[in-house]
Amino acid sequence: xxxxxxxxxxxxxxxxAESLEFHSLEPSYKTALLIGNTVxxxxxxTVISMGFIFSDEDIPSLVLKIVPSVFLTIxxxxxLSIIFGFKNKLFAVRHxxxxxxxxxxxxxxxxxxxxxxxxxxxTQGPIDRIFKLAKLRVFTAGxxxxxxTIPGLKLEEANxxxxxxxxxxxxxxxxxxxxxx
Amino acid sequence: xxERKSELQFGEPQRQSQAALILIIYNRFKNLIxxxxxxxxxxxxxxxxxxGGLDTVSLSIIGLTFIATLFGIxxxxxxxxxxxxxxxxxxxxxxxxxxxxxxxxxIQTIDFEQNLIHQTFNxxxxxxxxxGSNQAETKMQALTKEKAKALRNFILSQKQExxxxxxxxxxxxxxxxxxxxEIYKIDFAxxxxxxxxxxxxxxxxxxxxxxxxxxxxxxxxxxxxxEIGVQYYNQVLGSIVLAGTLLVLFILVSMIxxxxxxxxxxxxxxFLRSFNGFKVISGLFNRKEVAAxxxxxxxxxxxxxxxxKYLGFHDLVLKQASSTEIGSKKSxxxxxxxxxxxxxxxxxxxxxxxxxxxxxxxxxxxSLYRPLMYISLFAIGLAVxxxxxxxxxxxxxxxxxxxxVVVRLFKKYSKAFYGVNDRAIFVKGGVFxxxxxxxxxxxxxxxxITQSPFQTRRKLASLQIHTASGTKIIPFIELDRAEYLYxxxxxxxxxxxEEWM
Numbered sequence: 001x002x003x004x005x006x007x008x009x010x011x012x013x014x015x016x017a018e019s020l021e022f023h024s025l026e027p028s029y030k031t032a033l034l035i036g037n038t039v040x041x042x043x044x045x046t047v048i049s050m051g052f053i054f055s056d057e058d059i060p061s062l063v064l065k066i067v068p069s070v071f072l073t074i075x076x077x078x079x080l081s082i083i084f085g086f087k088n089k090l091f092a093v094r095h096x097x098x099x100x101x102x103x104x105x106x107x108x109x110x111x112x113x114x115x116x117x118x119x120x121x122x123t124q125g126p127i128d129r130i131f132k133l134a135k136l137r138v139f140t141a142g143x144x145x146x147x148x149t150i151p152g153l154k155l156e157e158a159n160x161x162x163x164x165x166x167x168x169x170x171x172x173x174x175x176x177x178x179x180x181x
Numbered sequence: 182x183x184e185r186k187s188e189l190q191f192g193e194p195q196r197q198s199q200a201a202l203i204l205i206i207y208n209r210f211k212n213l214i215x216x217x218x219x220x221x222x223x224x225x226x227x228x229x230x231x232x233g234g235l236d237t238v239s240l241s242i243i244g245l246t247f248i249a250t251l252f253g254i255x256x257x258x259x260x261x262x263x264x265x266x267x268x269x270x271x272x273x274x275x276x277x278x279x280x281x282x283x284x285x286x287x288i289q290t291i292d293f294e295q296n297l298i299h300q301t302f303n304x305x306x307x308x309x310x311x312x313g314s315n316q317a318e319t320k321m322q323a324l325t326k327e328k329a330k331a332l333r334n335f336i337l338s339q340k341q342e343x344x345x346x347x348x349x350x351x352x353x354x355x356x357x358x359x360x361x362x363e364i365y366k367i368d369f370a371x372x373x374x375x376x377x378x379x380x381x382x383x384x385x386x387x388x389x390x391x392x393x394x395x396x397x398x399x400x401x402x403x404x405x406x407x408e409i410g411v412q413y414y415n416q417v418l419g420s421i422v423l424a425g426t427l428l429v430l431f432i433l434v435s436m437i438x439x440x441x442x443x444x445x446x447x448x449x450x451x452f453l454r455s456f457n458g459f460k461v462i463s464g465l466f467n468r469k470e471v472a473a474x475x476x477x478x479x480x481x482x483x484x485x486x487x488x489x490k491y492l493g494f495h496d497l498v499l500k501q502a503s504s505t506e507i508g509s510k511k512s513x514x515x516x517x518x519x520x521x522x523x524x525x526x527x528x529x530x531x532x533x534x535x536x537x538x539x540x541x542x543x544x545x546x547x548s549l550y551r552p553l554m555y556i557s558l559f560a561i562g563l564a565v566x567x568x569x570x571x572x573x574x575x576x577x578x579x580x581x582x583x584x585x586v587v588v589r590l591f592k593k594y595s596k597a598f599y600g601v602n603d604r605a606i607f608v609k610g611g612v613f614x615x616x617x618x619x620x621x622x623x624x625x626x627x628x629x630i631t632q633s634p635f636q637t638r639r640k641l642a643s644l645q646i647h648t649a650s651g652t653k654i655i656p657f658i659e660l661d662r663a664e665y666l667y668x669x670x671x672x673x674x675x676x677x678x679e680e681w682m
Binding site: 016 | 674
């Protein structure tokens with residue numbers, strides 16, 4: 001608790017996030033993503049084709065060519081990004097923080113220390129429920145930029161993580177001599 | 182002793198001051214007018230009510246106003262607040278009742294607000310900001326001055342007790358502020374300088390946009406603005422005088438606009454330092470008081486544009502954590518601050534920042550080359566097209582524009598630096614002026630590294646430092662350095678014991 005406690009750290013001794021052993025998400029999450037993608041684009045595709053079929057006016061042939069090809073390209077890339085992106089979505093839990101990596105073309109990695117987490121929640125979408133999957137979301141104070149969501153966890157695993165985070169938060173508060181909640 | 186009295190004072194559910202009624206009605210009308218003012222302008226300009234459509238519109242506006250006012254009045258009588266344990270309770274709602282519980286330790290700041298109506302009735306409006314929870318800020322329309330002060334003091338002192346075990350350290354109470362020292366008080370000359378060095382183009386364009394919009398609406402009414410315009414235009418066709426006059430007029434009007442805006446906003450501004458926080462009081466008609474506790478301040482930003490650089494002063498922003506998105510709302514903006522004052526603020530807030538011994542690094546050269554490359558390719562393409570089409574005037578304009586953009590890029594690159602020492606993080610930027618940003622390690626919330634395909638190929642990355650009041654991106658630095666800073670700052674946050682919010 002001494003604010004002037006400022007020991008020197010060896011650069012080599014720093015815990016390195018890169019050398020962490022990351023876990024991949026549940027394989028069934030990939031299936032869930034593919035199903036979700038199919039449903040969403042299926043609906044959009046149906047709406048667009050309905051528009052074409054039931055339109056009173058003549059649609060220029062250029063539009064008839066461009067719209068479907070753009071649409072199909074987007075659909076194609078969305079499937080590609082799910083398939084190739086999935087194995088790049090990785091998470092790791094350390095004693096002090098939560099780590100998440102993602103990205104197939106644009107890569108990103110993020111770390112949120114437990115002591116900066118305000119609260120966390122486990123959510124399940126309709127497709128998640130079929131596969132018994134869940135998302136873990138952690139919230140920090142202030143803007144949403146520093147919030148983190150880890151999808152594709154087993155429900156019980158997500159709940160365990162949430163419990164762990166909650167206990168870490170309260171540990172921290174006891175340590176700091178505060179009592180909240 | 183005083184606290185007990187305060188507790189008793191707020192123990193029972195009670196209504197706001199009756200002045201709140203007037204404020205509620207005033208706000209309803211203000212909302213309606215800001216939403217429907219173009220109908221009023223429309224009616225004024227045409228002197229007629231339009232094609233029958235407006236009749237229904239005005240009728241429904243009157244109806245809406247009536248209902249809104251009625252609801253406002255009922256809502257006043259249904260609104261109760263009191264203190265229960267260490268929570269502020271608010272019961273409200275006309276049709277559906279709601280009970281809001283705000284635990285004291287969730288409250289970040291309590292700000293006072295006084296517009297003309299508040300001042301006339303000697304009441305104060307309260308803005309209570311909570312962070313970390315989902316509920317946004319809570320507003321109380323009007324409490325009598327004594328009650329507002331008592332409520333704030335009570336909540337903040339209770340909160341202080343739960344936060345820090347040792348006594349004696351009170352939060353910014355009024356008494357404390359009387360002892361507070363003045364960092365600076367604005368004078369007429371400085372107000373004028375701030376007004377003159379404002380970004381006139383911004384205010385000018387706001388005005389211009391408004392004018393165009395009005396013009397458009399007038400034309401729709403059938404008033405033949407075009408005809409008048411064309412006649413006038415023909416008379417002075419080709420006259421550069423017109424263009425010159427318009428430009429001077431534009432600048433003059435914009436300047437008057439921004440100077441008066443600055444006077445309204447910053448009149449009699451006082452920047453105060455208490456031993457544990459800052460306070461700014463300002464405004465001509467609308468006196469505003471904003472306070473920030475040291476530990477709540479997440480980061481400092483200070484910037485100056487080209488003219489401000491020559492006059493030697495900055496705009497200083499103290500950013501606080503808030504539940505709502507960053508915005509300017511929770512920032513304390515202090516305009517016209519000289520370098521010494523900024524040094525003072527930094528010394529108060531971050532005495533051990535060790536700024537002078539910090540090694541500053543430039544961004545990777547690709548942060549310059551990449552946009553340069555793209556812009557050049559684009560410009561060459563356009564230039565070829567213009568030559569092909571014999572559009573030499575456009576080519577000339579393109580070259581001028583290209584040179585400006587390139588100069589801007591070089592300037593921007595030459596000013597972009599970042600540095601991290603044992604305690605603090607510094608980021609510098611700006612194009613023609615300066616823009617500086619700093620925070621301490623323990624204010625960091627989380628770290629992120631992002632890589633675009635271009636960056637991945639060249640072993641580069643962008644580092645994002647997330648704080649409770651916004652994200653700072655350090656773009657285009659070497660990947661190993663980004664990784665090192667990522668690990669280092671994460672480590673520093675995890676071992677820190679300082680209070681950060």
